[in-house]
Amino acid sequence: MAPAQDVIHNIGYRNYAGARLGRAYARRALFSQSLRGAYGLGRSAKSKVLPMTLFGVMCVPAAIMVAVTVTAKLSKLPLEYTRYAIVLQAVIGLFLAAQAPQSVSRDLRFKTIPLYFSRPIERVDYVVAKFAAMASALFVLTATPLLILYVGALLAKLDFAAQTKGFAQGLVSVVLLSFLFAGLGLVVAALTPRRGFGVAGVIALLMISYGAVSTLQAIALDRDTTDAIAWFGLFSPVTVVDGVQTAFLSATSAFPGHHGPSTGQGVVYLAVLLALIAGSYGLLMRRYRKAGL
Amino acid sequence: MIATESLSKRFPRVTALDRLSVDIAPGVTGLVGANGAGKSTLIKILLGLSPATEGRAAVLGLDVATEGAAIREKVGYMPEHDCLPPDVSATEFVVHMARMSGLPVTAARERTADTLRHVGLYEERYRPMGGYSTGMKQRVKLAQALVHDPQLVLLDEPTNGLDPVGRDEMLGLIRRVHTDFGISVLVTSHLLGELERTCDHVVVIDGGKLLRSSSTDEFTQVTGSLAVEVTDSEAYPDGTAALGGALAAAGLIVQPMGRAAEFAAAGSGHVLLVDVTGDDTYDTVRDAVTDLGLGLVRMEQRRHRIAEVFQTPGSAQERGSSDAA
Numbered sequence: 001m002a003p004a005q006d007v008i009h010n011i012g013y014r015n016y017a018g019a020r021l022g023r024a025y026a027r028r029a030l031f032s033q034s035l036r037g038a039y040g041l042g043r044s045a046k047s048k049v050l051p052m053t054l055f056g057v058m059c060v061p062a063a064i065m066v067a068v069t070v071t072a073k074l075s076k077l078p079l080e081y082t083r084y085a086i087v088l089q090a091v092i093g094l095f096l097a098a099q100a101p102q103s104v105s106r107d108l109r110f111k112t113i114p115l116y117f118s119r120p121i122e123r124v125d126y127v128v129a130k131f132a133a134m135a136s137a138l139f140v141l142t143a144t145p146l147l148i149l150y151v152g153a154l155l156a157k158l159d160f161a162a163q164t165k166g167f168a169q170g171l172v173s174v175v176l177l178s179f180l181f182a183g184l185g186l187v188v189a190a191l192t193p194r195r196g197f198g199v200a201g202v203i204a205l206l207m208i209s210y211g212a213v214s215t216l217q218a219i220a221l222d223r224d225t226t227d228a229i230a231w232f233g234l235f236s237p238v239t240v241v242d243g244v245q246t247a248f249l250s251a252t253s254a255f256p257g258h259h260g261p262s263t264g265q266g267v268v269y270l271a272v273l274l275a276l277i278a279g280s281y282g283l284l285m286r287r288y289r290k291a292g293l
Numbered sequence: 294m295i296a297t298e299s300l301s302k303r304f305p306r307v308t309a310l311d312r313l314s315v316d317i318a319p320g321v322t323g324l325v326g327a328n329g330a331g332k333s334t335l336i337k338i339l340l341g342l343s344p345a346t347e348g349r350a351a352v353l354g355l356d357v358a359t360e361g362a363a364i365r366e367k368v369g370y371m372p373e374h375d376c377l378p379p380d381v382s383a384t385e386f387v388v389h390m391a392r393m394s395g396l397p398v399t400a401a402r403e404r405t406a407d408t409l410r411h412v413g414l415y416e417e418r419y420r421p422m423g424g425y426s427t428g429m430k431q432r433v434k435l436a437q438a439l440v441h442d443p444q445l446v447l448l449d450e451p452t453n454g455l456d457p458v459g460r461d462e463m464l465g466l467i468r469r470v471h472t473d474f475g476i477s478v479l480v481t482s483h484l485l486g487e488l489e490r491t492c493d494h495v496v497v498i499d500g501g502k503l504l505r506s507s508s509t510d511e512f513t514q515v516t517g518s519l520a521v522e523v524t525d526s527e528a529y530p531d532g533t534a535a536l537g538g539a540l541a542a543a544g545l546i547v548q549p550m551g552r553a554a555e556f557a558a559a560g561s562g563h564v565l566l567v568d569v570t571g572d573d574t575y576d577t578v579r580d581a582v583t584d585l586g587l588g589l590v591r592m593e594q595r596r597h598r599i600a601e602v603f604q605t606p607g608s609a610q611e612r613g614s615s616d617a618a
Contacts, residue, residue: 013411013474016404016442020366020395029392044380110378115437118340118370119393120362 027125030116034133038099039140047102054095055141058088062145066152077153077163081170082251084149085142085177089238092181093206095141096134100185101198103130109193113288127284134182142174169249177241180273181206183280184237190287209236214256221256230261234272243269294319294445294477295339300348302334302501309334311501312348317479321471323488323495323509324481331501332481333373336447339479340365353444366395369438369446369476373453376434379423383414383433386422387440394441401440408436411474412466428459435466439476446470448480452487464491519567521578524588532587533563539581540567545574569594 033042039055040048065078085092107113116126150167154160188205189198213236220228233239233255245251247266252258261269295317302310309331326332337343339352341361350357352364377386384405391401409418412432417425422433431451438446451467452460468491470476482488488495489509497504521536529535533549540547546568567578575592582589 014407015475016396016400018400019397020441021397022366022395023362025395025397026393029389033389033392042385106378111372111374111376112378114372115370115376115390116393117342118365118368118372119390120366120395121393122362 023120023122023125026119026121027129030121030126030129031133031136034103034130035136038103038133038137050098051095054091054098055144057091058141059145059148061088062148062152066148066155069152069158070156074156076158077149079149080252081146081149081166082173082245082249083254084145084170085174086238086242086254088145089206089210092138092142092177093203096138096181096185096206097199097202099137100134100182100189100202101195103134104186104190105193105195105198108190109195123285123288127281127288131182131186131281131284134186135178138178138181139174142178143171146170146174169245169251173241173245173249173251176244176273179277180237180241180280183277183284187280187283187287190284206237210238212236213239217256221259226257226259229255229257229259230265233261234269237276240269240273240276244273294322295350295352295479297335297350298348300335300338300350301346302331302338302343303346309501310338310345313498313501313503314348315496315503315506317496318494319477320493321468321478321480321491323485323492324479324498325483325485325488325495326481326498327483330498332498333449334501335498336370336449336479336481339447340368340370366441367444369441369443371434371438371446371448371451373449373481375430377422377425377430380421382420383409383418383422383425383429383436387433387437390437391440396441404440404442405436408440409433412436412439413462427454428456428462431455431459431463432466435463435470439470439474443476445477445479448478450481450483452482452484460487467491519569519574519578519592519594521565521567521582521592522563522590523565523582523585524590526585526587529585529587532585533565535585536581536587537565539585540565540578543577543581545570545577563590 036042039051062084068074069077079087107116113126117123146167150163153163153167184205185202188201191201192198213232216232217229220226220232230243233243239255242251242254243261244266246253246255246260247263247269253260295315297316298314299312300310300314301308301312313331313335324332324335334343338345338350338357341357341364344358353367355364357364387405387409388398388401391404392398396404409432412435414429414432414436417429422430425433431454435448435451438448448467452463455463464487467478467480471478480488480492485495485497492509494506494508496506523532523536525532537547537549548566549564567574569575578592579589
């Protein structure tokens with residue numbers, strides 16, 4: 001040490017006698033850090049640009065719809081609450097593709113994981129915190145425009161009961177969507193320490209599956225095998241959510257010819273959706289079993 | 294501080310630890326072993342992150358098998374590898390790690406500022422860590438292990454990648470962690486010599502077995518060997534052998550230095566290792582070289598390497614002994 005610095009050193013070491021809040025606190029801290037990180041908060045200005053832009057892009061159509069509804073005195077909103085996220089799925093997909101790798105790949109790439117696991121926090125805490133944070137980030141992204149629509153609808157003096165019901169159904173739908181997307185996105189992102197591969201992987205998963213399912217559904221519609229349309233929907237994350245909300249949340253299906261699943265098929269959809277969420281969690285737990293020291 | 298009892302860890306194809314029994318008292322303890330000797334495996338077990346195949350271990354009186362979480366709250370760990378994200382500042386990073394240890398936000402900030410200052414990071418702590426030198430990175434890694442004021446820190450190869458000055462500073466810092474901060478230290482290295490100066494006690498393991506556990510004083514008593522390299526001359530085509538013979542005749546213990554990797558790399562098996570018995574050893578060597586008319590290429594004091602512990606005749610008897618420093 002240089003002599004000039006000795007003055008500072010002479011203050012001496014102080015022991016810490018304060019509170020140690022343990023695992024649950026660490027888990028909450030990791031959750032809030034990850035959630036803030038998903039929007040670039042607490043990070044550099046550069047990393048705020050993309051998530052904030054996408055957040056804006058999600059909200060602007062809702063604001064325009066509200067403006068149109070209020071000025072044109074429409075009797076209902078131009079778009080159902082449950083349809084909003086489906087229409088803007090590309091934006092949600094981009095957000096997930098950008099932020100899921102940011103959340104998990106960095107810790108893998110820079111080998112920060114062992115520092116977590118050498119502390120009271122455990123594997124399950126890490127996975128739960130990261131999963132919940134990503135799902136919450138997506139929920140904020142998807143629920144905020146719904147809130148704008150709802151407030152706008154009330155300002156436009158639309159029917160309170162109908163709007164509240166629609167808003168509630170929309171919220172349930174985006175909760176399911178948030179958990180499903182968060183799980184799938186994190187699993188793909190955690191496979192690789194390379195952020196770029198994570199981004200590409202998430203986009204590929206969402207876009208390719210959706211493209212394939214839409215194509216098959218279009219062909220099925222063309223051949224009048226409308227029963228198959230609903231079954232095909234099980235093979236892409238967005239259409240799974242669409243199917244569940246069509247069956248249970250009185251949404252209008254975005255499937256070709258509006259041939260959404262029946263209630264019976266809806267049960268299968270719901271089972272698949274929950275299985276995907278649970279499966280994502282299981283895969284993440286598995287992934288981090290070996291990622292310790 | 295740390296006590297293990299016939300601790301074993303077997304992987305399908307390797308035995309990483311083989312019935313290791315060792316008692317480590319408070320203070321600075323060096324854990325020496327070659328790469329793959331089981332040092333990192335031992336640390337993992339001590340942190341309660343990897344179950345032992347058999348045997349028991351306790352850290353700070355807590356059982357590693359059942360009280361891992363409690364241990365990890367009171368222990369700090371500095372890994373061997375890089376673990377710092379380049380795009381955040383040291384302050385942000387250490388604050389986050391302090392919170393992961395359970396410190397409330399304000400305490401985490403205070404402790405971070407204190408700890409970074411103690412390890413010698415000042416203004417640069419606000420800059421992204423990607424631009425740090427290896428020495429600064431090692432300091433941040435040490436700071437994150439100390440930030441929650443543990444009772445014990447496990448430092449895995451803290452001097453790795455440092456230049457000699459950085460190495461000395463890091464070793465001095467490690468010493469201060471115990472003397473000034475009152476935190477016990479377990480530090481691993483594959484260089485016995487550098488631990489001699491820092492540690493009160495040194496534990497040597499090899500192939501997962503305890504080779505030796507003794508206080509540093511005992512090590513320094515047997516310290517002192519001299520590496521001598523000479524040229525060949527026309528009278529003595531093999532100058533090294535000639536000198537070896539002459540020194541042996543003068544009553545010194547001489548070994549050819551085939552094994553040590555750093556000399557082999559220098560391209561010569563022409564180095565003799567002479568045990569230093571006193572100041573007159575140097576004179577004897579000098580005289581022997583001049584008498585033979587050889588050119589003296591180098592004569593340097595060597596630090597101990599693990600290889601020598603193998604050669605020490607007393608090591609077998611000391612196996613398992615664990616007298617505190």
